[in-house]
Amino acid sequence: MRRRFILAQQPDQSIPIEIAIRDLKSRTIDEKKVDAYLDVLEEYECWKPLFRLLFAKIKDSARRRARDYVRLARIYAICLEDTPKVAETCRDLVKNHRLSYQEFRQKVLVKLLGEDDFGKEAQILESIKPVLTTQDEKIACTERLCLIYEKKKYDEDGLNRSYEALIKLDQNNLKALRYFKAVYTQNQAWENVVEVLKKLYKGAKHVNDGYRIAQELATVYLFQMDLPEQSISVLEKYCKDSPLDTSSIHYEAYYRLKNWKGCLEVLESYLPKVEGNTNRAIIYLKIGELQELIGEQERALESYRVSAEAQPRILEPLENMVEIHIHNQNWKQVVECLQLMKSQVDEEQLKERLQEAVTRLEGEISHG
DSSP: OOOGGGSSSOOOTTSOHHHHHHHHHOTTOOHHHHHHHHHHHHHTTOHHHHHHHHHHHHHOTTTOOHHHHHHHHHIIIIISOOHHHHHHHHHHHHHHHTOOHHHHHHHTGGGTOOTTOHHHHHHHHHHHGGGOSSHHHHHHHHHHHHHIIIIISOOHHHHHHHHHHHHHHOTTOHHHHHHHHHHHHHTTOHHHHHHHHHHHHHTOSSHHHHHHHHHHHHHIIIIITOOHHHHHHHHHHHSTTOSSOOHHHHHHHHHHTTOHHHHHHHHHHHGGGOOSHHHHHHHHHHHHHHHHHTTOHHHHHHHHHHHHHHOTTOOHHHHHHHHHHHHTTOHHHHHHHHHHHHHHOOOHHHHHHHHHHHHHHHHHHHTO
8 A cells, every 4th residue: 555645755756767777876876856756756756766775875974864764663653563673763863963852852752653652652752862962952851761661551561661761861850769668668679769759859849848748758767767866867857847747756756765745845835726626625635744754743733624624524634633533632623623523424324423522522521
């Protein structure tokens, strides 16, 4: 089947094929007529003389032209569907004519590919990549290969190979770093994840991206590597002004170190952000428990009182207050707490038991 649509222009119908072949054999042929004769040979699919002429011109550095390579590559691509030959021809074109990657894409590649021809494109780009002259061009070519393998061909081997090549070309390439972060995370290679996150933090283009990456790094240190000291260091160095909520990570890190003052500082700084009475009651309850652990009973009692007032249905603050008052033998305060607990419970048996305790204590108090 003849493929007129692949020609740059329609062949000169006034040139008989026999004359074209005869003249092309002549060494004195006018170069201006060559393209017209080549069009005729291509139209009639006279591959043998066409290839002989093109190869002769390409081998002759004085006569070779970029469009001769393009014609040859186009014939291989569309007429003969020989992708390895297309890739080889494109490599020679880029090497001998020192085309940049963008020039190649804009002036050559578009003439060789059909719609969704991503497999052929990948093979061509793999071929030209080693002969590109600058690192930036090689990076751009490799990034395109990564996109093809990831989004178009779903080729895991090609994708991994291309990202490995990309990270060698540019150790701080954000696309490659994100890819390897996902791979290392999947393989639970947490030390590698940490190194990648550090590079991603350095390359963050927006301050909020930096906060997000730093928080992820602190999370990995704490929950995957059980290194609370490093987690705290990251949070306090890189997340101090972060709009993201890091309190749970910060609190857990101090808690694992049994650093109760650190836990207390985290909760106290978090208080202004707490919404809802129940949440405030829970936070004040935890604050009171921490204050007890560091020996600040009076402050703990005040925190428990605030917690009980914020949400009367939560009884733990009053129970903790009772324990402190019993320990200090403050029996009147114990009675007050028990009476308050009685007013806040619904279960009748519990009410009765609380009343019994109140009655017994009031009796003991009255008898000295």
